[in-house]
Amino acid sequence: MAQVSSGGNDHTDRAAGAGASETRCIALVGPFGSGKTTLLEAILKRTGAIARQGSAGEGNMVGDAGPEARSHGMSVETNFAETDFMGDRFSFADCPGSVEFLAEMEHVLPGVDLAVVVAEDDPRKLPALQLILKSLETRAIPRVLFLNKIDKGSRGVREVLESLQPASSVPLVLRQLPIWEEGKATGFIDLALERAHVYHEREESTLVDMSDGDRARELSARFTMLETLADHDDALMEALLEDIAPDPELVFGDLVREVREGQICPVFFGSAEHGNGIGRLLKALRHEAPHVDRLRPRLEATGDGTQLRVMKTLHTLHGGKLSIARVLSGSVADGDVLQHRGGDARVSGVYCLFGQQAVKKAPAAAGDLVGLGRLDQVQTSEALADDKSFLPERTQANGAEQSFEPVLSIAVTAARSQDEVRLSSALAKLVEEDPSLHLEQSQNSGETRLGGQGEMHLRVAQERLAGKYGLTINVDAPQVPYAETIRQETSVRGRHKKQSGGHGQFGDVALTIRQLPRGEGVAFSDQITGGVVPKQYIPSVRDGVLEALQCGPLGFPVVDLAVCLTDGSYHSVDSSDQAFRMAAIMAMREGLESCKPVLLEPVRKVTLFCPSDTTARINAIVASRRGQILGYDARPGWAGWDEVDALIPEVEIGDLIVELRSATAGVASYRSVFDHMAELSGKAADLALRRAGKKAA
Numbered sequence: 001m002a003q004v005s006s007g008g009n010d011h012t013d014r015a016a017g018a019g020a021s022e023t024r025c026i027a028l029v030g031p032f033g034s035g036k037t038t039l040l041e042a043i044l045k046r047t048g049a050i051a052r053q054g055s056a057g058e059g060n061m062v063g064d065a066g067p068e069a070r071s072h073g074m075s076v077e078t079n080f081a082e083t084d085f086m087g088d089r090f091s092f093a094d095c096p097g098s099v100e101f102l103a104e105m106e107h108v109l110p111g112v113d114l115a116v117v118v119a120e121d122d123p124r125k126l127p128a129l130q131l132i133l134k135s136l137e138t139r140a141i142p143r144v145l146f147l148n149k150i151d152k153g154s155r156g157v158r159e160v161l162e163s164l165q166p167a168s169s170v171p172l173v174l175r176q177l178p179i180w181e182e183g184k185a186t187g188f189i190d191l192a193l194e195r196a197h198v199y200h201e202r203e204e205s206t207l208v209d210m211s212d213g214d215r216a217r218e219l220s221a222r223f224t225m226l227e228t229l230a231d232h233d234d235a236l237m238e239a240l241l242e243d244i245a246p247d248p249e250l251v252f253g254d255l256v257r258e259v260r261e262g263q264i265c266p267v268f269f270g271s272a273e274h275g276n277g278i279g280r281l282l283k284a285l286r287h288e289a290p291h292v293d294r295l296r297p298r299l300e301a302t303g304d305g306t307q308l309r310v311m312k313t314l315h316t317l318h319g320g321k322l323s324i325a326r327v328l329s330g331s332v333a334d335g336d337v338l339q340h341r342g343g344d345a346r347v348s349g350v351y352c353l354f355g356q357q358a359v360k361k362a363p364a365a366a367g368d369l370v371g372l373g374r375l376d377q378v379q380t381s382e383a384l385a386d387d388k389s390f391l392p393e394r395t396q397a398n399g400a401e402q403s404f405e406p407v408l409s410i411a412v413t414a415a416r417s418q419d420e421v422r423l424s425s426a427l428a429k430l431v432e433e434d435p436s437l438h439l440e441q442s443q444n445s446g447e448t449r450l451g452g453q454g455e456m457h458l459r460v461a462q463e464r465l466a467g468k469y470g471l472t473i474n475v476d477a478p479q480v481p482y483a484e485t486i487r488q489e490t491s492v493r494g495r496h497k498k499q500s501g502g503h504g505q506f507g508d509v510a511l512t513i514r515q516l517p518r519g520e521g522v523a524f525s526d527q528i529t530g531g532v533v534p535k536q537y538i539p540s541v542r543d544g545v546l547e548a549l550q551c552g553p554l555g556f557p558v559v560d561l562a563v564c565l566t567d568g569s570y571h572s573v574d575s576s577d578q579a580f581r582m583a584a585i586m587a588m589r590e591g592l593e594s595c596k597p598v599l600l601e602p603v604r605k606v607t608l609f610c611p612s613d614t615t616a617r618i619n620a621i622v623a624s625r626r627g628q629i630l631g632y633d634a635r636p637g638w639a640g641w642d643e644v645d646a647l648i649p650e651v652e653i654g655d656l657i658v659e660l661r662s663a664t665a666g667v668a669s670y671r672s673v674f675d676h677m678a679e680l681s682g683k684a685a686d687l688a689l690r691r692a693g694k695k696a697a
């Protein structure tokens with residue numbers, strides 16, 4: 001990767017400060033389709049890391065090089081690349097923008113120094129932008145905003161900024177003004193340097209004289225920028241009040257400090273596709289992005305020695321497991337032994353990352369983002385150190401832990417029975433690579449369930465099973481754990497008698513079956529007196545009762561009832577544990593049929609999160625799925641968002657997320673917990689029974 005000079009058109013380069021030789025890690029984040037991967041490609045071209053800028057249409061970009069990404073034309077995992085700019089080294093992490101893959105971003109963000117938020121003039125993407133900015137703000141990660149596709153915008157940048165500001169809790173500060181010619185942005189004015197530049201297709205911009213009209217626009221916009229900076233600097237505020245031109249060093253110092261402390265979010269613009277605005281963005285990153293020494297306290301990386309944080313896990317087909325980690329302090333080399341919460345691990349190779357390529361490199365130093373080979377027991381988000389006493393107590397920074405509970409699940413089986421073991425291994429690797437996937441073995445149905453963050457998320461997982469591991473799978477909707485209970489009491493007798501030569505079998509029991517309140521489960525007792533059923537056989541009666549309850553008259557487990565053994569008889573020779581177990585089963589099967597069995601369905605308490613202007617639609621969706629709205633309110637800490645609480649039958653939640661996302665431009669989400677079992681009768685019960693392949697009630 002070549003080092004490229006930026007030319008002499010900008011301000012005299014200022015020293016980047018202590019640690020200038022350290023690699024800085026920059027995340028590229030933003031809503032789906034905003035152009036993050038194209039921006040990475042433009043950066044790599046501008047810095048000389050690649051000879052030609054690729055495009056999504058040609059399928060030849062460094063990022064999104066995986067088969068799933070190219071198949072769907074979208075980022076489905078984080079891509080990494082290193083490059084040099086004016087003597088400074090940067091690692092870029094290009095994160096997916098779809099809400100279904102946001103977990104990728106969440107695991108990467110704690111290890112970066114700054115995030116470039118890529119956005120565009122599209123009001124429909126404002127809620128998605130807010131999701132991303134909220135995550136950055138929660139983690140106290142410095143950020144700048146790059147307004148992409150300036151060549152396609154229909155509004156002025158200040159108008160766009162006003163529409164984007166509600167998504168950010170800190171001021172969006174315009175750092176540039178566009179130069180317009182015939183409605184097209186042909187260049188920009190740098191408000192910090194007060195210089196004008198014209199764009200050149202995928203090349204460095206050049207300095208030009210500012211027209212009188214542009215000069216007036218620049219003075220107004222620059223004063224607005226300085227006013228915002230002065231909110232955090234009394235000296236600058238005093239200069240503005242006294243109408244004194246502030247010292248340039250004061251202005252640049254405030255920009256650096258306020259960006260690093262997260263007090264402002266500077267806004268740059270350009271066109272990644274055409275390579276416009278890239279040089280100005282890179283220079284801002286060079287001067288304003290903090291170094292790794294500011295990151296360490298955020299991750300509780302105290303003490304001396306070597307410390308790292310794992311940001312992503314990959315399983316390569318031929319090289320084994322690769323842990324992508326940021327070196328926070330010290331250095332790491334091939335063969336080093338590192339400590340983690342689960343023990344110790346020996347590094348087998350240190351790699352430089354560039355898209356799909358991983359090339360061995362010399363020992364990594366503080367600031368580097370590297371791949372570490374074969375740390376088999378180390379998981380994503382774990383901390384590593386050469387001294388276990390330096391490991392932080394928490395894996396998440398600033399209490400920003402986010403649980404990615406599944407919102408859509410599928411039941412998976414191998415198409416060929418001989419592939420079951422391979423499927424189990426492949427699924428475990430998928431979940432290790434992507435912790436937002438959830439693998440569960442259902443106790444009720446015995447199904448293997450794979451849960452994810454949406455339809456596309458699970459589709460990509462299936463494609464990886466097929467493409468990467470050569471597995472063909474069958475996919476079904478998970479079974480709903482219906483149950484049944486009884487509506488009336490009964491008394492019943494069961495007798496098991498069999499004679500086939502020699503010792504026979506004899507067991508005789510009398511049972512009473514009665515209802516229990518909902519949620520009480522199953523209770524068994526006995527009222528045997530006089531030894532009519534010997535004590536040693538009573539546990540067998542209980543076993544028979546419980547076995548019969550596993551599948552009631554409607555075909556489901558029976559719950560919320562009490563069974564009492566009241567009477568019986570035995571034979572001194574032919575009675576046995578098996579005989580009494582069978583007698584209990586016979587009695588229960590006959591008794592349950594006469595107790596008016598009724599179907600029970602699981603109902604879950606659901607909290608839905610959505611933009612406020614879509615709440616009415618969300619309420620209608622809930623109602624259409626037999627849901628009961630419990631109430632809704634503003635989502636705490638989220639301007640323009642609501643929380644809706646509801647009770648929804650589990651069978652109706654299956655594909656709920658698909659409809660929610662369709663109604664909210666792809667941003668709605670929910671979490672749910674089991675609440676209670678509810679009686680289901682009539683047509684709804686018949687439909688549920690048919691779906692489950694059971695007989696109608």
